Every structure is written in structure tokens, then in C-alpha cells.
Amino acid sequence: MSEHGAGRRAKSGRAPLSRERVVTAAVALADEKGAAGVTMRALAAGLGVEAMSLYNHVRGREDLLDGMVDAVFGEIELPSPAADWKTAMRDRAGSARAALRGHPWAVGLMDSRGRPGPATLRHHDAVLGALRAGGFSVAMTAHAVSVIDSYVYGFVLQELSLPFAGEGELDDVAGGILREAPAGTHPHLAELITEHALRPGYDPGHEFAFGLSLILDALRPDEAHQSR
Structure with missing residues (x-):
């Protein structure tokens, strides 16, 4: 220079x-x-x-979006080669949720790019590799990735649309629903709010972990699933 x-x-x-x-x-x-x-x-x-x-x-805005999405994929932790497949998928799902919560605009763009960047390709290859190493067939690997990603992206979309951002705001929203609803008209909703959502320490993240466990426990890396 x-x-x-x-x-x-x-x-x-x-x-x-x-x-x-x-x-x-x-x-x-x-x-x-x-x-x-x-x-x-x-x-x-x-x-x-x-x-x-x-x-x-x-090259333009589309190329810029490619780079932005790749940057978000770069924030998601890659599955550890030393971990079993279920631990690897659980950790990767939690990391993906954290990255998408930090970049709410990215949820609908993560799998939309026709020119995936290096971090995106590295991420997908590592996830596929963890499942294949865990004994999943190619077909079952595709099924597993599809259902896990659908759950993660869908949960984050729902989470981002909630009308509260923390426990204090949740208390205000839920309390307002209870106060404004006519007494006795929605007993099951009132029960869920008072006995679950308003309990001290409630965290919507617990719902994420519960649903993810259901999915991971249902997946099986065996050949019997290939014909289903």
C-alpha cells in the first residue's frame, strides 16, 4: 500500500x-x-x-443474504465427534435455538439459500456425519434431520411470536388473561396458567427440551426403519 x-x-x-x-x-x-x-x-x-x-x-443483496445466513450457521456449534449421536443432536439443537433467538430474522432464511456458504456446508455435513456414525442409514439420516430441524425452527418461530420476553412480562400477560376472562369460562386455560405458566421459575425453554427429547427418543438408528 x-x-x-x-x-x-x-x-x-x-x-x-x-x-x-x-x-x-x-x-x-x-x-x-x-x-x-x-x-x-x-x-x-x-x-x-x-x-x-x-x-x-x-455481488448484490442475494449474495449478501447468503453471507448473512452463513454467518449464523457459523455460530451454531458443530456436533462433537466424540459424542454419541443423541447427545450431538441435542447439543446442536440447543445451539441452533440460541443462534436463531439472537438473530430472529434468520429463522425463515436458514434453508432458503441456493448458494450455501462454507459454514453452512460444514454444519450440514457434520450433522449428517454424526447421525451416520451413530448407525443411521442414509434414508433415516434424512428423516432425522428433517424432523429435528422442523421442530427447532418451528419452536423458535413460535417462541419469537410470544407476547412476552421474560418471566416478568409473562406474569403480566398471563395475569391479564385471568383478570379479563369471565370467571369459570375457560377452566382448562386458567388451570394451565396458574399451575404451570405462573409457577416460580417457569421457563419456555423447558418445553423445548421436553419436545426435543420426545423426538430423539423416538428416532432409532436401525435398518428396520428404512422400509417405513
Whole structure:
């Protein structure tokens, strides 16, 4: 780099643009405004550059979305080769839930990209490998991944749509339902709220663990399932 270029960079106080920096900024913007809020103009403004300069690092918005989704996959822990398949799937599902809760915009995009990035491919290959190493046939591996991912993504979608974000807000919402509903009209709902949702320490995450256990306990790595 010339002295003039180095001086200009030092004067600006900003690191040079790179694909990684552009994608990282796009993920942060999406976390704040949702995927629809990630436009090339908005991203460039946040980076303090001209929009056209972004095209030196991404081909366009679709390529940018590819990178963003790949970055989220990169946050999900890979199954440990030393773990048994059930532990590996349980840990990976919990890590996926945490990553998707941190990036709510990503839930509907995770399997939508036609050009998956390296972290995405590495992730899928590791998950498939853990199941194959656990004795699953190719067909049963496909079934297992489908049902586990459907559960994880579906649970997170439902979780993100709930009208509360913590125990305090849950108490307000549930308490409001009990106060406003005519007495005795919804006994089973009232029972669930008072004896389950409003119990001290209730965490919706417990429901996630319960459902995941049902799925994992139902899966079997044996050849008998191939014909079903």
C-alpha cells in the first residue's frame, strides 16, 4: 500500500472494507431492523462508505443474504465427534435455538439459500456425519434431520411470536388473561396458567427440551426403519 493510501486509511480511522466486515455489519443491521431493513444504501451508510463500494465485496443483496445466513450457521456449534449421536443432536439443537433467538430474522432464511456458504456446508455435513456414525442409514439420516430441524425452527418461530420476553412480562400477560376472562369460562386455560405458566421459575425453554427429547427418543438408528 502506498504512503498516501495508508495515510488516508489512518486518517479515516476505519478498517478497510472486506466481505467479512460487510457481512458482519449486515447481520447487525438485520438484528436491529429485520432482513427487510438490510438495503445496500442503509448498509453503506452504516459503514460510512458509498453504496457502490459494497459491490467490490458482494455481488448484490442475494449474495449478501447468503453471507448473512452463513454467518449464523457459523455460530451454531458443530456436533462433537466424540459424542454419541443423541447427545450431538441435542447439543446442536440447543445451539441452533440460541443462534436463531439472537438473530430472529434468520429463522425463515436458514434453508432458503441456493448458494450455501462454507459454514453452512460444514454444519450440514457434520450433522449428517454424526447421525451416520451413530448407525443411521442414509434414508433415516434424512428423516432425522428433517424432523429435528422442523421442530427447532418451528419452536423458535413460535417462541419469537410470544407476547412476552421474560418471566416478568409473562406474569403480566398471563395475569391479564385471568383478570379479563369471565370467571369459570375457560377452566382448562386458567388451570394451565396458574399451575404451570405462573409457577416460580417457569421457563419456555423447558418445553423445548421436553419436545426435543420426545423426538430423539423416538428416532432409532436401525435398518428396520428404512422400509417405513
